[in-house]
Amino acid sequence: MPDLHTELARPQAVFEPRIVAFFCNWCTYLAADLAGTSRMKYAPNVRVVRLMCSGRVDPQFVLAAFAGGADGVLIGGCHPGDCHYQEGNYKTLRRFRLLQRMLRQMGIEYERCRLEWISAAEGDRVRTVINDMVEKVRVLGPLDLKLPEELVETILSEEVAV
Amino acid sequence: MAEKPKVAFYWCASCGGCEEAVVDLAEAILDVVAAVDIVFWPVALDFKRHDVAAMPDGSIFATFLNGAIRTSEQEEMAHLLRRKSKALVALGSCSHLGGIPGLANLFDREDIFKAVYLESPSTVNSEKVFPVTRYPHDGQSVDLPGFHTSVRALDQVVSVDYYIPGCPPTPKIFHAAVQTLLSGELPPKGTVLAPDHALCDECLRKDTKPEKLSITEFKRPQQILIDEQKCLLAQGLLCMGPATRAGCEAPCVAGNMPCTGCCGPTSRVHDQGAKFLSSVASLIGAKDEAEIDRILDAIPDPVGTLYRYSLPSSLLQRKRLKETSPQAPAVSSEVLHAGH
């Protein structure tokens, strides 16, 4: 078993995950504002796109984020029953459950796509969730989706029968 | 008499059904043949690659290329025909979106080779021979087509002017497309030569769809006796009609089978599967996770269902490659000190 302290002492280039977040205007975005006014500190890896409701999160946005280089996608909405638009978050939940299954098939781990209910009062939860997600994705490593075009040449040059 | 426009047909990774569809024009094919001069059609006429190579660039009025691009040969032919043609038309789902062959993007190349050349029950390959791109023989060397990592739609290899959707395109779509091209009033480059709304618009069962649909159980066609009149989605079948471009006049639905999405999305959608996912999941009649999951369990293969024809042209394009998975991840100090 490697000694923990020597492991830690060795400087390593730490992988910084890129995470895109979609926060609803009324709960999670406000919670993130509250985290700010409360001067809570959290990892700078998450970049927030504000939408009026988590129900506006088109699964295309999530895929576009992954395709565009995100290592993780975080969706934040109001708690069940608390949606500013009554039920938008339930639609989000249903889409998210199916999206997760699809992502799994495409080789994208569950931890990379996360749906969290965070109310306007839960600034602290924004911090916890973001820090937790950053660490989890950090452990998973870069998503590193290679588009088919990028891979064409490398393979063909090598295949010569002997 | 003015020279007739030259046209070419070519076939890449596909089943050949699209060329069948050309023949399916029946007597209308005579008008087409009369109007054009076919200069290249390997499946029907004896032209060779060097015949095409010898043509001046841009001398072909239109090339109808069907099939996705998987091999280096297909890619090379796509480039060649692109150079020789004024208009390159992607014919059929494979060329347009990647098509059924595009589902191979759910697997890595090595796995496909292993399945095909080693593991399939009908294969005997004790010497473990795999395809190669160069084969030395008797002091000479034979170059063979290489097999790419992924399947691509035509426009992911060369620039494409028009698309004729469908698996295969119905005679009506094909005929209308050819008429449009021959009319001289060319639509903007990149146009899909079919209506830009979803199939429900022309579905005969449209009126039977309830306004407030709530799905508590998904079904597969083999599991139920399908009502021949009623909207298929309303019967719990995953009919892709709402997310699929119209033009085909819903022959599958007429045959009592759900639309599987071969005509691809409308121009306003980047990812047909994601859009259908969003729409159909929203209609699930449950609010708690466990119940939602129970309902979703009836969709055993989401990608195969949502992206049957469009995986290579979807936003993610293919399953994440195994090789790209990380080596030992760098451990950050925060992880270990969490909780203090």
Place this chain on the structure above:
Amino acid sequence: MKFAYYPGCSLRGTGRAYEESLLAVFRALDIELEELDDWNCCGATTYMSVDELTSYALAGRNLALAERKRQDIVAPCAACYLVLNKTQHYMEDYPEIKLTVTRALAAIGLTYDNHVRVRHPLDILLNDVGLKAIAAKVKRPLKGLKVAPYYGCQIVRPYSTFDDQRNPTSMDRLLEACGAKMVHYSLKTRCCGGSQKGTLPEIGLDLIHYLLSEAHKYGAEAIATVCPLCQFNLESFQKESGDRHHPISIPVVYFSQLLALALGAPANKIGLQRSLVPIGSVLAEKEIAYA
């Protein structure tokens, strides 16, 4: 219902009566206990005060053994119960403790993944069996026997998994279901003296006296305990504390002895015959048969 039974040292020593009576209760209620094979010291008292990490490792081994059998642990002794619980909490809360314990376990080929629940008999009787089921099996109602419930410190503090920290009532409810009448006094979680009797005897005796005299003042005919050390302190030092203050004689039993009695077990099979302050006369007075 089946659990891994972790007796710990006391139940095989001074707390023998606790084991005898508890096993009788569980038998009567069809709860299967399977003694944890090759269990070791829970890590309480001496270890915990001298070297906490070692204590966690010791507790960790017991937990790992139970996890291997996929069973939850029943730990009747309050000290065992606390240390096993505490180890779980600390392993969750402090990664380096988890790391140390995991390493120690790995060295003997064990793993622990926090899947074991550590249960107290009171918890199981109240929440898994239920008062109704117990009342239905009572053969010898306790006929208003006035009992002062005494919980001590360790089973509800600091982790209150099944009862209120400041006003626990689980034992009250169980014994009431058997027909006892509970005496309400304000000291039911106050210190029994612990090991003070050994180090600062006067303070230990004062603490013991407070408990005895309050229970007595409110008319208790017996004190029911959940901890071998409490039981020992309150029963064994009645004379000494009586000499220092004023004499009080009151039987101090395990709650399980009263339960077993109510469920029909004979007194001499559940350790009552060894009591220093015999309960026989009290029972006789109430006409509760105990043979």
Place this chain on the structure above:
Amino acid sequence: MRDLHGWPDPGPIRIGVYVCHCGANIAGTVDVRAISEYAASLPGVAVSRDYKYMCSDPGQALIKDDIASHDLNRVVVASCSPLLHELTFRRALNAAGINPFFLQMVNIREHVSWVHLDKRAATEKTQALIRAAVRRVSLHKPLQKRRVPINPNVLVVGGGIAGIHAALTLADAGKQVHLVEREPTIGGHMAMFDKTFPTLDCAACILTPKMTAVGSHPNIALRTYSEVVQVDGYIGNYKVKIKRKPRYIIDELCLGCQECIAACVYKEGKAPDEFNLGLSKRKPVYLPFPQAVPQKVVIDPETCIEFKSGKCKKTCIEACGERKAIDFKQKETFEEIEVGAIILATGFKTFAPVRNPNCGYGRYQNVYTSLEVERLINASGPTSGEVVLRDGKRPHSVGIIHCVGSRDANTNRWCSKVCCMYSLKLAHLVKERTGAEVFNFYIDMRTPGKGYEEFYDRLLDEGVHFVRGRVAEVSDWAVHPSEEGKLVIRAEDTLAGFVRRIPVDMVILSVGLEPQADAQDVRRLFNISCSSEGWFLERHPKLAPVSTFTEGVFIAGACQGPKDIPESVAQAGAAAAEALALIDAQFVEMEPYTASVLEEECSGCKSCIPLCPYQAIAFLEDKKKASVNEVLCKGCGTCVAGCPSGSIQQNFFEDEEIFAEIEGVLSYA
């Protein structure tokens, strides 16, 4: 398409980017100069600046001048949260003659500088956010807010002092007010108090006139014993459904003569009197308290024999005689009203001290809550103002324990703000009435307020004892003979440095204030938020203390957090003023974030219709297409995300705008 009269074609995109320093708030953590230089390099950016305070007049003038001199047609402001200043900058754009929706804000304060420490990482994140905004704003389309007329009536929920004051203020301003109270009378907690601190004026003397005024005000429709059960609509146009519980008395016919109470077959009270917190009993037919408004009795079906057995002699009906005001068959009724604004003044509840068993409440009969003692002290209370123990004897010593259910990690962490002062008041009153020795056990004395500290000084002079220390327990465990028969309060005296045991006859628990038990249901009903403690959440803790995130819904009094009477009244006045400002504008401007169906492209698949909770999407049978009713649409965008053919779009949140933003935030150096 909406008429966007007057907005010229923007022509080629010319963007101005403005990076705010916010003093050191942003500039301390983000390299604003570098950001501004970076922004200048982005396509479409014509001018890029950083400035100390963008929201200041000179900051806004900077934007306006640039729009004119640099011919800008898009603006990006990187500063604080858009929820704070989006309006400010939109106004600036408007003033400079370009469409206000050609603005995109970047939140680099709340989401960057205040939450990150590493300047390099914060700057890099800011760059990406700026790039996203620049890309997004290029795609913005001109939009116009919708003007919606406002219903001038106001709903006030809760008839405590805050609700009463808000209702009277609005009614005096000539507005029609609907006041809904769930109890049979208005008055709330204040009606239960005897005196008020620090002036010791009698609560009833100052409250009763206001209650009567509410009852008789021509502009106030008072509904007691009623609850709001449904709220629909939006700012300026709320539809509210109110349930009226049966009081088995016909309001219009009851004179409040109370003959029926005297005539009831029960000669003595039977059920615990709610108003006296169970310290006395009332009959099945009762008036909650003598000054109740309205002066209408109520029958409690739980205790009335007629409801139990149907065999009562019904002496009450006899007594009522010709008036025939009693109706045993009364059913609950529902009523719908329309209002333009809503003020929630639903108050608080007191902490239930059984949750803190150490205090002995419920175990020792002479442990009281402060509210119970308020009733004991009150001349119209159960003991006619005599402070006595349960056995009727006068206490010789009384301990008042502060912070029960306040400042306590086990129960509520917050300070309930009013307890120190009311404890002082009770200490004074108890000492005055009984001559007892009074001990206060406190953690800290908190007496900020006009005349409050002086009141504390006065108590010190009066010889009330103060022990600084948290009480460990109240018990009847007598260690010394002097403690026999007493309640012993054990606390560490942190000033003297030892543990005290103080035996007393009576213990008063100064219970803290908590959100109402159904606060969560109420906030859902009105679509507002709660803080993590459960108090209604204000829009901004400093600048919008009575507004909520739901426009047109205001909050007043202790439903927003612990408050004393003057604060509640002040807040109620503020809420009334906010409501007046809203109503008197006659029109409200609505954000244009609505969705619309592209009619040509819609296939009529109806997938969107069930997604709308507001029934804003209709299926046009003639055209076989869906259509969004803009007035009903609230702009969540759920249907947009759910349209399988991409044929619904949402203003300001169009797909391409969001894709551009995603691409932008993913740009990494």
